[in-house]
Amino acid sequence: MVGATDAAAPAPLLLGGCCLVAAVSLLLACLLHTCTRGRHWIAAPHPEAAPHPEAAFPTAQWAAAMRACDARSAAPQIGANVGAGPDLAAQHLAGETGALMLDAIASPLGLRPEDTIFGMVERTHWLDARWMAALDGGVRQFVILGAGLDARAWRLPRLSAEVRIFEVDVPAAVAHKEAAVARLALPHRCARTAVAADLSDAARWPAALLASGFDPGAPSLFLLEGLLQYLPPPAPPALLRAVAGLLAPGSAAVGDCCVNMIATHAHTQQVLRAFGTRWSFDLPSRAALRELLASASLEVTSLVPVRKRFSPLHAAAAATAAAAAAVSAGSIAQEAQEEQEGWEEQEERWAGEA
Numbered sequence: 001m002v003g004a005t006d007a008a009a010p011a012p013l014l015l016g017g018c019c020l021v022a023a024v025s026l027l028l029a030c031l032l033h034t035c036t037r038g039r040h041w042i043a044a045p046h047p048e049a050a051p052h053p054e055a056a057f058p059t060a061q062w063a064a065a066m067r068a069c070d071a072r073s074a075a076p077q078i079g080a081n082v083g084a085g086p087d088l089a090a091q092h093l094a095g096e097t098g099a100l101m102l103d104a105i106a107s108p109l110g111l112r113p114e115d116t117i118f119g120m121v122e123r124t125h126w127l128d129a130r131w132m133a134a135l136d137g138g139v140r141q142f143v144i145l146g147a148g149l150d151a152r153a154w155r156l157p158r159l160s161a162e163v164r165i166f167e168v169d170v171p172a173a174v175a176h177k178e179a180a181v182a183r184l185a186l187p188h189r190c191a192r193t194a195v196a197a198d199l200s201d202a203a204r205w206p207a208a209l210l211a212s213g214f215d216p217g218a219p220s221l222f223l224l225e226g227l228l229q230y231l232p233p234p235a236p237p238a239l240l241r242a243v244a245g246l247l248a249p250g251s252a253a254v255g256d257c258c259v260n261m262i263a264t265h266a267h268t269q270q271v272l273r274a275f276g277t278r279w280s281f282d283l284p285s286r287a288a289l290r291e292l293l294a295s296a297s298l299e300v301t302s303l304v305p306v307r308k309r310f311s312p313l314h315a316a317a318a319a320t321a322a323a324a325a326a327v328s329a330g331s332i333a334q335e336a337q338e339e340q341e342g343w344e345e346q347e348e349r350w351a352g353e354a
Contacts, residue, residue: 060148
């Protein structure tokens with residue numbers, strides 16, 4: 001999950017402040033198109049029941065496939081903003097299912113898989129920067145809710161043995177990942193703990209986290225990436241309240257959510273359904289997101305705009321235009337330079353609002 005956005009204008013949100021005076025930040029970002037949410041307001045139930053929590057695991061393989069796509073590129077972006085390398089294990093973690101999902105998203109739109117990963121790259125940039133800022137600020141406990149195939153335990157720099165990372169996800173996801181990590185012998189210096197728990201059940205997952213050694217009295221960073229949209233509508237408010245209750249002073253929470261995505265991204269929903277899951281939760285506006293956070297004793301302290309790098313229609317049009325016209329190497333280089341300068345300016349603004 002990274003940065004807050006709605007279908008019209010993606011924008012990550014910095015959220016802060018909990019009843020314990022903890023510095024709480026929640027990023028709302030782009031999943032492939034975008035994401036966000038809000039308070040006493042609860043998304044209206046969809047006609048069909050939400051999929052079982054374990055049904056969303058293929059989307060973790062999809063996310064890994066996007067990171068793998070970035071890692072194979074000539075100039076990988078993931079990790080570049082925090083002094084880390086690309087996610088070299090992602091291709092092995094994604095497996096055939098991840099590659100199939102990525103192709104199912106791209107091909108019907110006339111796109112290449114790499115044309116669809118910009119949202120993932122920006123989301124990862126934003127969240128990695130928040131993680132490293134917390135680490136540099138003295139935080140040594142990190143909790144990844146809906147960890148899926150997250151690679152930060154071995155991908156990010158400066159994670160010493162005193163750093164504890166708790167990866168929380170449903171039992172099937174934990175079993176799959178632990179088997180893959182053992183098979184690939186992925187190296188990590190930090191203390192990594194897998195916690196099997198259903199995050200749609202806010203009455204139980206906090207207990208599982210505490211039983212695994214999480215210290216609620218010490219500062220921590222909670223990461224909610226690509227999670228909320230797969231939970232049944234009543235679950236996100238309860239999950240956020242549970243997170244707020246575990247935040248000691250000096251703690252933070254970062255993540256992403258969907259704003260007006262379910263109704264406007266039929267193609268993505270169709271692909272998700274084909275793989276046994278779907279988006280079940282989103283919000284109609286950023287105001288609803290603010291309400292949701294307020295109901296969990298979390299308060300928005302700043303709104304950070306995010307570039308809209310990809311949407312199916314815009315990207316398809318761009319691909320068609322590129323095929324129809326010859327673009328000079330000089331203009332491509334100039335565009336790349338302007339893109340990089342724009343990204344650096346964006347990161348400076350984010351750093352100023354941290």
